[in-house]
Amino acid sequence: MNENVILSVSGLSKHYKYYKNIFDIKKNVIKAVDGVSFDVFKNEIFAVVGETGCGKSTLSKLISGLVKKTSGEIYFKGEPLDYRNKKRGFRKKIQILFQDPYSSLNPKKKIYKIISYPAVKSGIIRNRKLDRIDFAASGLKKVGLPESIALNYPHMLSGGQRQRVGIARCLSVRPELLILDEPVSALDVSISAQILNLLADLQEQTGMTYIFITHDLKLVRHLADRVCVMYGGKIVEIASPEDFFTAPVHEYSKTLLESMKQASFTRRSL
Numbered sequence: 001m002n003e004n005v006i007l008s009v010s011g012l013s014k015h016y017k018y019y020k021n022i023f024d025i026k027k028n029v030i031k032a033v034d035g036v037s038f039d040v041f042k043n044e045i046f047a048v049v050g051e052t053g054c055g056k057s058t059l060s061k062l063i064s065g066l067v068k069k070t071s072g073e074i075y076f077k078g079e080p081l082d083y084r085n086k087k088r089g090f091r092k093k094i095q096i097l098f099q100d101p102y103s104s105l106n107p108k109k110k111i112y113k114i115i116s117y118p119a120v121k122s123g124i125i126r127n128r129k130l131d132r133i134d135f136a137a138s139g140l141k142k143v144g145l146p147e148s149i150a151l152n153y154p155h156m157l158s159g160g161q162r163q164r165v166g167i168a169r170c171l172s173v174r175p176e177l178l179i180l181d182e183p184v185s186a187l188d189v190s191i192s193a194q195i196l197n198l199l200a201d202l203q204e205q206t207g208m209t210y211i212f213i214t215h216d217l218k219l220v221r222h223l224a225d226r227v228c229v230m231y232g233g234k235i236v237e238i239a240s241p242e243d244f245f246t247a248p249v250h251e252y253s254k255t256l257l258e259s260m261k262q263a264s265f266t267r268r269s270l
Contacts, residue, residue, distance in 0.1 A: 005078075006177055006209050007040040007063070012072030014058050032058040034233035035072070040177070040209060047212045047224035049256065055233040056213045057099075060181045063211065064096040076177070092122050095170035099182040101162035105154040111165055112136035112150040119172040139168035143198060160191035167198065174206075181213045196223070217260045221245055229253050 014033040033055045040046045048056050061067045063074060065083040074081040076090060083090050095118075098104035105114055116132035116139075119125045125135050137147035143164040154162055163183065170178055180199070184192035196219070203210060214220060220227055220241065227244040229237040229252065236250040248254050 002039070002041075004041045005039045006042045006076065007211075008075040008078075009039075009063070010037050010073045010075075012036050012059075012062060012074060013070045014055075014062055014067060015070045031233045033062060036230075036233075036235045037072075038228060038235060038238060040211060041225075042209055043203075043207050044225040045203070045210045045212050045223050046226055046228060047214060047220045048228045048230060049214060049217060049220055050230035051215065051256075054230040056215075056230055057181055058233075059230070060096060060179045060211065060213050064094060064179055065091075066096070089122070092118075092173040093175055094177045094179070095173065095175040096179040096181060097163075097166050097170055097183050100186045101159050101166055102186065104166055105162055107154050109153075110150070111140070111152050111154070111157075114154070114165060115139045115150075115168045115172055117172075118169060122173050124173065135172070136168070139172055140165075142171060142202075143168045158191075159187050160194060163187065163191075163195055164198065167195075167202070171202070171206075175208065177209045177211065179211045179213070182215070183212075184219075185214075185216075217245075217256065229256070 012033060013031070013035050016030045016032060017027040018030065020028060036059065048059060050056055058067065062069050063081075065081075076093065079088065081090055082088070112133045115136040116125060119135060120127045120132065125131050133150050136150045140147050140150060145161060145164050145168070149157065149161070154165070157165065183199070184195050187195065199210070200223070202208065212220075212224060224241050227239055227241055228235055229244075229250065231252045237244070237248065237253050239249070244253065245257065248257060
């Protein structure tokens with residue numbers, strides 16, 4: 001196996017079975033992710049793009065262990081990815097930053113508890129209040145927030161601050177791979193830029209690898225090292241940003257780029 005490959009996915013699928021109505025005797029199948037294979041290299045930003053419902057978020061949940069796969073294999077640094085194997089510590093090595101900062105933080109927990117919880121569960125720090133507060137304060141500093149908000153509740157923070165807290169929570173266990181599932185789609189433009197700059201700085205400082213799930217092709221053009229295009233649960237193209245934006249191979253990729261151009265033209269016309 002290539003030493004530069006941090007994550008390898010082979011034939012990964014997630015199918016959901018359902019009945020259309022109470023009289024339906026045969027289960028129907030939705031193929032949310034259908035036999036995808038790809039490699040992610042160390043220290044790169046691997047962008048996954050596609051329209052809503054193409055399987056991007058399901059793919060991120062499969063890699064992070066939030067849903068069970070139907071078939072296929074996932075390897076992390078050459079080892080089968082199994083979150084039940086606590087000795088391997090996969091839960092620490094792979095973290096996910098969720099899309100909505102307003103619903104991803106427990107409203108009943110103070111910020112210091114939210115940030116320090118993964119570290120406590122992983123045995124990095126002791127489950128003592130002062131230790132957790134100090135640990136959280138250090139994490140808040142890394143993401144550009146005042147240490148004083150460690151004792152606040154999420155409802156006391158803005159959306160951008162909440163997303164920074166989410167980043168601090170992910171960083172608390174020093175992950176090697178961070179999955180960013182539409183990390184700025186719920187934020188306004190100015191706050192989004194701040195979060196993206198923070199993520200870029202953190203990657204430079206720590207050498208983390210990012211899987212960047214998004215539908216915003218403009219962000220992909222500026223941030224990604226490689227672009228993975230999903231359509232109908234399948235991967236239809238993987239290319240460098242230069243190749244993707246100048247010479248897309250698949251017809252769906254061409255459609256995505258054309259829609260971006262039309263949206264830009266419409267905004268300028270208004």
